[in-house]
Amino acid sequence: MTTIFTPEYLARITADLRPAPTHAELLEDPSKMTHRGKAIIAIKAFNGLCGALVDNGKWIVTSPNMKRIFYPPLGGDRPIYLRKSLRYGDDDPIQWPQNFIPDAPHLPCIPIRKNDTEDPMQILWWMPTEADFLEEGSVVKGLGRLMPYIITLLAKPCRSLLERAEKQKSDDFTQVLANLLKSFLDRISFLPASFRTTQRLTRELQRLALELCGRLTFLEIVLPKSKEPPTKSAPEAAKVIGAFTMNLTVCEDLFRIGIPVYLIRPSGGVATMKIR
Secondary structure (H helix, E strand, O other), X not given: OOOOOOHHHHHHHHHHHOOOOOHHHHHHOHHHHHOOHHHOOOOOOOOEOEEEEEOOOOEEEEEOOOOOOOOOOOOOOOOOOOOOOOOOHHHOOOOOOEEOOOOOOOHHHOEOOOOOOOOHHHHHHOOOOHHHEEEOOOOOOOOEEXXXXXXXXXXXHHHHHHHHHHHHOOOHHHHHHHHHHHHHHHHHHXXXXXXXXXXXXXXXXXXXXXXXXXXXXXXXXXHHHHOOOOOOOOOOOOOEOOEEXXXXXXXXXXXXXXXXXXXXXXXXXXXXXXXO
């Protein structure tokens, strides 16, 4: 009986036997990290749909369910401060993946902005301008509120989240976020303030709403899925922020559930990596 090896099979075998690039070779040509890419039959948690060399070649970041890599938050403690946009830049969990924190497993579930102008959540990424501010006639000059129609737009997704939060009474953190969100919504709706203060209040309301959404997604979808037996193939990555990790177990769990995950490993281990 004659055994016939297909070109695809031979390519996988050849890729597995190919020597790993040295550190100097990786620095010169990062694409060499894909030396075993053709050996991938089906993407697993520790494989990479893509990969990136970071921190002067010290680390390789791969993702099994995303086709782009963000720069990871490496290093120790660092100062966190508000930027001009009233966000916290690369350290802001509502706009950039952070390292996975076991005590805050909902942060990777924070939604990302969709390319859909009809989505009522769009307002949660909007920044007020002076044209959106209606100054009120009062003794103190410069006080006012957002235009009524904008307050209505902000209130719609917030009230929807608050309704969902009512079903999670047993989760204390959800209730803390929900109570704060309601307080900020009332503050923006009924009490005048300066324009810059109104911007800050709006940004904080958006932050609370997005984090509450992430918490509810974790409780309603992710937590039940984590208790189900593994399936043969992982689901497509959800439209959420995701997380970085150096922990293989965390990477496997997030991949299995369908949360975007970015695995950070020392570049010295490139011989064991399969990256497309």
